[in-house]
Amino acid sequence: MRKALRRVSSAIKTIFGMPDYDRYLKHWYETHGAPGIFPMTEREYYMYALQERFEKGGVTRCC
Numbered sequence: 001m002r003k004a005l006r007r008v009s010s011a012i013k014t015i016f017g018m019p020d021y022d023r024y025l026k027h028w029y030e031t032h033g034a035p036g037i038f039p040m041t042e043r044e045y046y047m048y049a050l051q052e053r054f055e056k057g058g059v060t061r062c063c
Helices: 002-016 021-031 042-056
Strands: none
Touching (some): 002 021, 021 042
């Protein structure tokens, strides 16, 4: 049940253009993860996503 709710939440966030921290973490560990390097905190990630979207007008993805 919890997994289904996360998937629904992720889909809703995608539809409305909101950043999805869980998806970011999954991608980060699969693509960028290395010993001694850590992903952004949830707060840092949301601030980064908001800045990219509203101040720079860029896309909300890293790659």
